[in-house]
Amino acid sequence: MNDPSDTAFDVLVIGSGLSGINAAYRIQESLPDAHFAMLEARHELGGTWSQFRYPGVRSDSDLHTLGFAFHPWRAKNPIATGESIMDYLHKTAQKFDLEKKIRYRHKVVAADWRSEQQQWRVQVQVGDGEGGERRVTYWTKWLIMGTGYYNYDDPMKTNIPGIEKFQGEIVHPQFWPEGLDYKGKRMIVVGSGATTITLLPALVDSGVGSVTQLQRSPSYIMSLPQEDQPCFEKYAPEWLTLRYKRFMFTLIPILFYKFCIWFPSLASQFLVSKAAAQLPPDFPVDPHFKPGYNPWQQRMCLCPDGDYFKAFSSGKAHIVTDTIKSVVADGIELDSGDKLEADIIVTATGLNMRFLGGVDVSVDGEKVHVPSQYMWRTSMLTSLPNLGNIIGYWNASWTLGSDTASRLFVRLMKYQQEHGYTSVVPVISEQDKNKTVSASPLNSTYVRNAMSKMPKCAERGPWRPRDNWFVDNFAAWRGGVEDGLKWERVAQ
The missing domain is CATH 3.50.50.60 (FAD/NAD(P)-binding domain)
Structure with a gap:
C-alpha cells in the first residue's frame, strides 16, 4: 500500500487513464528500481472512461490498438463500450500490480522545476474538493503528464443563440x-x-x-x-x-x-x-x-x-x-x-481541449508560457526539463502514441542514468523556429479553438508533428537522443 508520508519519487505519473497506466507499466518493466507513483485527481482510475456516462458510450478507435500492447484486447469486437473498457483497465492494473501505485483524489495544481535540486516541486491538492482537501508538496526527478487532452471540469462552451x-x-x-x-x-x-x-x-x-x-x-x-x-x-x-x-x-x-x-x-x-x-x-x-x-x-x-x-x-x-x-x-x-x-x-458540440491537464508549470519560479514552446517528438517541451507529456495520435488510436512516448521517456531516463546526467531539455534553433507548423492537421471547431493554447511544431526532424506509428515506434526504440536535446550534469 501507499505510504501517504512518502512524497519523494524518481518519477511521478499524473493521471491513471490509458496513458497513465501505460506509462506506469513501461516504467515498472524497464526501470524496476525506480520509485514511482501515479497521482489521480478522480476517485477511480480510467480517466475518460470513468467520467463519460452518456447512453451507448464507446470507443471511437478499435481496442486492438486503443488497448495495451502488453495486455492485448481479447474480445472479438474492436469497438467496445465504456463499461467494458473500464473493466479492461481495472484488470490490467490488477494483473500488473499497478493499482497500488495510484493515489486517488490527488489533483496536481502546479509544478515548478528547481534547477538547484534538479527536481520538480509539485503542488498537489489532496481530498474530494468539498472543503476537506489539503495541499501537499511532492518532489520528483521526472514528471510524466498522462492527463489527456480535454478539460474534465468545463466542457466547450458553444454559442447557441437563445x-x-x-x-x-x-x-x-x-x-x-x-x-x-x-x-x-x-x-x-x-x-x-x-x-x-x-x-x-x-x-x-x-x-x-x-x-x-x-x-x-x-x-x-x-x-x-x-x-x-x-x-x-x-x-x-x-x-x-x-x-x-x-x-x-x-x-x-x-x-x-x-x-x-x-x-x-x-x-x-x-x-x-x-x-x-x-x-x-x-x-x-x-x-x-x-x-x-x-x-x-x-x-x-x-x-x-x-x-x-x-x-x-x-x-x-x-x-x-x-x-x-x-x-x-x-x-x-x-x-x-x-x-x-x-x-x-x-x-454534443465538442470538448474543451486543455494542455498539461491545466497544471501551472514554471522553472525556478518563473511561469512558462506553454503556447510559446515547441514539442520534441510530440512528447517533450522546450524550456521544461525532465517533463514528458503524453499525446496520442490525431489520425489513429490514442494509445499507439501514448506507448511510443512512454517507451521514449524510459529510454531517456536510462540514458540519463548511464551517463550521469541529471536533466534533459529540448532546445530548438532559431532556424527551425522559422519553419513553425501547427501541432494538429485537423480543422474541427474544438481543435481550432484550442490552437492558441497549444505548443508548436516545426518542419524538421524531431520537431515535426507525428502521423505514422511505424516511424515513431522506430524513433522510440532506436532513434537518436541527441538531436534537439540538451543534457546536463548538475551537482546536487
Whole structure:
C-alpha cells in the first residue's frame, strides 16, 4: 500500500487513464528500481472512461490498438463500450500490480522545476474538493503528464443563440445526468462528431420518443465490422492472432489516412458512397452525409456494424442539416424557417481541449508560457526539463502514441542514468523556429479553438508533428537522443 508520508519519487505519473497506466507499466518493466507513483485527481482510475456516462458510450478507435500492447484486447469486437473498457483497465492494473501505485483524489495544481535540486516541486491538492482537501508538496526527478487532452471540469462552451429561453432540459454529454428520463420524449442532439454518432442509435434502442440530429455540417462516417475474425484464427495460436490483429489495425488506418490525404476526391467519393449504401432507400445523402471538406481535415467517425446508419430505419431517428436562428421555449428555430420541437436538447458540440491537464508549470519560479514552446517528438517541451507529456495520435488510436512516448521517456531516463546526467531539455534553433507548423492537421471547431493554447511544431526532424506509428515506434526504440536535446550534469 501507499505510504501517504512518502512524497519523494524518481518519477511521478499524473493521471491513471490509458496513458497513465501505460506509462506506469513501461516504467515498472524497464526501470524496476525506480520509485514511482501515479497521482489521480478522480476517485477511480480510467480517466475518460470513468467520467463519460452518456447512453451507448464507446470507443471511437478499435481496442486492438486503443488497448495495451502488453495486455492485448481479447474480445472479438474492436469497438467496445465504456463499461467494458473500464473493466479492461481495472484488470490490467490488477494483473500488473499497478493499482497500488495510484493515489486517488490527488489533483496536481502546479509544478515548478528547481534547477538547484534538479527536481520538480509539485503542488498537489489532496481530498474530494468539498472543503476537506489539503495541499501537499511532492518532489520528483521526472514528471510524466498522462492527463489527456480535454478539460474534465468545463466542457466547450458553444454559442447557441437563445439557449437560455429553453424550458426543457439541456444536457452536455460530458456531464450526463444520472437517471435522465428521456423515454418517449423528443430530443435534439446538436452536433455531428463521434459523440452524436454514438448517442443516436443508443437513444433509439433505449426508448426515446424521437431524436433529431441537428448539424451545421456533416462528418465522414465509416462502419467497422464487430466480428473481425481472420480466416486462420481457428488454427493459429492466440498470441499470433492477437499480434496480427494489432498489426493490421495499425497498418490499414495509416494506409487509408495516406490515401485520403493524397487522393481526397476519390476518398470522399468512396466514403459518401459507403454511407449511402447503408442508409434506408431514397434517404437524402446530400447534404446530410456529404461534407464540404476533405477526409481527415476533421477526425473520421466510426460506428460498429453501421448501427448509426441503421437507426434511421427505425422511424425515431432524423437528421437536419441547418443553422440555428434561435432556441425558443419548446425547441429550436432554424435559419431555413423550420422549427424543431424538443423536450430535451443535448449539446454534443465538442470538448474543451486543455494542455498539461491545466497544471501551472514554471522553472525556478518563473511561469512558462506553454503556447510559446515547441514539442520534441510530440512528447517533450522546450524550456521544461525532465517533463514528458503524453499525446496520442490525431489520425489513429490514442494509445499507439501514448506507448511510443512512454517507451521514449524510459529510454531517456536510462540514458540519463548511464551517463550521469541529471536533466534533459529540448532546445530548438532559431532556424527551425522559422519553419513553425501547427501541432494538429485537423480543422474541427474544438481543435481550432484550442490552437492558441497549444505548443508548436516545426518542419524538421524531431520537431515535426507525428502521423505514422511505424516511424515513431522506430524513433522510440532506436532513434537518436541527441538531436534537439540538451543534457546536463548538475551537482546536487
